[in-house]
Amino acid sequence: MKTPVELTELFRERGLKVTPQRQCIFRLLHGNAAHPTAEAVYAAARAEMPTISLKTVYQTLNDLAEMGELHVLDLGTGSGRFDPNVDAHHHLVCDRCGKVRDLHVDFPDVRVPRGKAQGFRILDTEVVFRGICDECQTEDETDKEKAHA
Amino acid sequence: MKTPVELTELFRERGLKVTPQRQCIFRLLHGNAAHPTAEAVYAAARAEMPTISLKTVYQTLNDLAEMGELHVLDLGTGSGRFDPNVDAHHHLVCDRCGKVRDLHVDFPDVRVPRGKAQGFRILDTEVVFRGICDECQTEDETDKEKAHA
């Protein structure tokens, strides 16, 4: 995603107004690697602007996604995750708590072999590693200790 | 997924009754590579049993998933896709129509490099190739021709 200043330009060029609500969301997302849900962005925005509406948050997130400044990930965690990092990368997903972490590794061998594409024109390749995050593993161990006691 | 006959055994062992509705779903799923939604299974089942309820379909699909006989894929196509093929494989997904095809290729290089796992214990690796399927490409071309005319 571009910087808040660049996004301000971009929105104006497109005839979209640059409101404080939108600028707030620009700032919250810039460099954000937490892959927040819309609700999470909403919560963070309300800390600065108590009257911002969830509708406005969705509106701005969708605008950014349409411009290609944001990717929406559907990783089976119930709700969409917004990713301001639009460069090619992959993800680690916690099956327990839904946490999403970036994995910046290139897998040059991951291609559909000739003759196996079944007519598809491939536009994108995602690798998703699913498992249990550190925090959820610690929880599990704590539970075991309690069970012993 | 096991064969309908084996699933009949398995259900009985678990104290679950083997009803005609469940057997119908066993048959519909066995060897099914279409990755159907619950609604699609429901539609196919109703062709044989007009009074089967959507509730019963979900119930049976969830039972099979809990037993590990079925995988539920969330590929961002709006609804869950049920996959009776529980062996390791990957998927081609059409961004336009949601079609899902199997890709039986092993990618041995696709592993999280040591030191990049960020505390995750990895349990599963999925590769998803997104693009446009053959049918949707043909549609596009037809549209172009119409535009020229």
Add this chain to the structure above:
DNA sequence: TGGTAATCGACAACGATTGTTGATTCCTCG
């Protein structure tokens, strides 16, 4: 400064999935 886009609140609606009820069917085990 004015025209118009954006926002707000308060609520309804959506699609996918799950829950509830009470009546009915029918599988399974002895």
Add this chain to the structure above:
DNA sequence: CGAGGAATCAACAATCGTTGTCGATTACCA
């Protein structure tokens, strides 16, 4: 075979995430 209990049905309501609608108000920006 017969009894007991699970499963199913229909007909709803409810959930969650997301989008739509409304009229009134705000405020961006050419």
